[in-house]
Amino acid sequence: MKLYTYFRSSAAYRVRIALNLKGLDYEAVPVHLLKDGGEQLSASYRKINPSALVPALQDERGTLTQSMAILEYLEETHPDVPLMPPDPLGRARVRELCQIVACDIHPLNNLRVLRYLVHTFGISEEAKTEWYRHWVSDGLAALEAHLARDPGAADFCHGETPTLADCFLVPQVFNAQRFNIDLAPYPNVARINANCTQLPAFAHAHPSQQPDAE
Numbered sequence: 784m785k786l787y788t789y790f791r792s793s794a795a796y797r798v799r800i801a802l803n804l805k806g807l808d809y810e811a812v813p814v815h816l817l818k819d820g821g822e823q824l825s826a827s828y829r830k831i832n833p834s835a836l837v838p839a840l841q842d843e844r845g846t847l848t849q850s851m852a853i854l855e856y857l858e859e860t861h862p863d864v865p866l867m868p869p870d871p872l873g874r875a876r877v878r879e880l881c882q883i884v885a886c887d888i889h890p891l892n893n894l895r896v897l898r899y900l901v902h903t904f905g906i907s908e909e910a911k912t913e914w915y916r917h918w919v920s921d922g923l924a925a926l927e928a929h930l931a932r933d934p935g936a937a938d939f940c941h942g943e944t945p946t947l948a949d950c951f952l953v954p955q956v957f958n959a960q961r962f963n964i965d966l967a968p969y970p971n972v973a974r975i976n977a978n979c980t981q982l983p984a985f986a987h988a989h990p991s992q993q994p995d996a997e
Contacts, residue, residue, distance in 0.1 A: 787839040793954035794850040795838040799815035800952035803984035880948035902962030930971035
């Protein structure tokens with residue numbers, strides 16, 4: 784199994800966590816998103832992922848892209864360590880939390896979006912950072928409200944063991960902390976993140992632990 788990854792990519796970070804939680808061996812193949820204009824834009828990598836994004840996962844069955852699709856695939860093909868609840872409502876709730884991150888927060892702060900804001904609209908670094916902080920804070924507030932109102936939230940996003948939702952939460956918090964976003968307004972997010980990062984599967988997936996870390 785190969786994972787095309789970049790150490791700071793939150794989408795690749797999600798997949799690394801899930802692979803570690805499930806105890807699956809994989810070969811990390813770094814794709815540098817900044818070097819030489821972005822290795823993900825090369826013709827050779829576009830043959831692997833036509834979207835020119837990371838991650839991409841390859842196994843004996845084929846190649847998959849998009850972190851949520853990869854995680855659902857791993858859940859179905861390696862169910863011994865489940866990362867989804869057994870009940871339909873619980874599974875829907877986990878997907879809901881995943882999609883708050885994947886659909887509401889991440890797309891607005893993706894590297895290619897930030898580059899477009901700078902290179903096409905000419906916004907300053909200060910304005911870019913303010914854009915980033917605004918949308919991350921807005922998304923974390925929504926995530927916090929969902930966690931605060933749902934009795935299913937416990938030590939982790941749903942229950943007493945990690946689920947796919949935690950695989951999404953931790954990388955997003957890492958990115959928020961990179962931009963010095965205060966987590967004090969989001970106590971449930973901060974608490975769950977702290978619980979997760981104490982586990983080896985999360986610690987070994989951290990960007991600083993990757994072979995391409997800078």
